[in-house]
Structure formats: structure tokens, C-alpha cells
Amino acid sequence: MKVPLYLSHGVANRNYIELSGEAANGVFFPAGKLLVAESLPDSDPQKSVLLKYAREYEQAYGAGTRNTFGGHAWDAFQIAMQILPQTGADRAKIRDAIERVQNFVGITGIFNYSPQDHAGLDQRAVTLVTIERGAWKAATR
Numbered sequence: 001m002k003v004p005l006y007l008s009h010g011v012a013n014r015n016y017i018e019l020s021g022e023a024a025n026g027v028f029f030p031a032g033k034l035l036v037a038e039s040l041p042d043s044d045p046q047k048s049v050l051l052k053y054a055r056e057y058e059q060a061y062g063a064g065t066r067n068t069f070g071g072h073a074w075d076a077f078q079i080a081m082q083i084l085p086q087t088g089a090d091r092a093k094i095r096d097a098i099e100r101v102q103n104f105v106g107i108t109g110i111f112n113y114s115p116q117d118h119a120g121l122d123q124r125a126v127t128l129v130t131i132e133r134g135a136w137k138a139a140t141r
Helices: 014-024 033-039 047-061 068-087 091-099
Strands: 027-031 127-132 135-138
Touching: 027 033, 033 047, 033 068, 033 127, 033 135, 047 068, 068 091
Parallel strands: none
Antiparallel strands: 027 127, 127 135
């Protein structure tokens, strides 16, 4: 194909690159910053968290195995560990505590929850990624 191919964040994993081979080159997709953490400016508030997570994840599971899906679980676990000591198992207290989480710097983004926003993320949580020679690169488009 001669036109740019844009896919979903579902291809943000090493298996896609391995299975697609050279056909993956030039594909664009939105993803969290984890895949391109090393290329982020030092001023990015997520960079140190992302690099630490990537290093520890790849030490445990092998080089190149990081993926945004594991990062989603890490974020949820960290937020849960932050609020559960004060809420116990009371569902309403858990919800209320999550709605008060502000500026939590995670793998997926910087979370700012509220009663009106249960996603807690804004456009800073996503970056455009491309695949070049079997590797993820921050897209310049």
C-alpha cells in the first residue's frame, strides 16, 4: 500500500511486529508513551516512571517485552494500593477515593479523576507511534 496505514493501539505489542515482519514497517498507531519512553524529553513527567517500569518489566520477562497492557494493570494496582488502606472494601468509599486521585503519574498517563471523569486521562496520555525496521519510534507526523 502506498498510503499511510493507521491502526489501533491493539498493535502496541511485540507479537504484532514479529508476526507482521516487514509489513509492519510504516504503520502508525496511537499508544501510551511506554513504547517510546527513551525518546521522551527529560521534562516529560512520565519519563522516569516509564523507564523504571520498562527496565524492571524487561528484567523479569526479557528484552523487548514491555507492552502498554501490562502498564494498565500496574496503574490500577498502584492506585488501588494508594486508596484501599483508607477505604476497606466499601464500594462507595472506593469510588469516592478514586474520584479524589489527582496528578498520579502512571504508565498510561497522568491521572486526574473526578466524579464526572472516571477515565482520569487527557490527550497527554497518547502519542503517535510508528514501526521502523522492527522497532517502535515516536512518529513525527
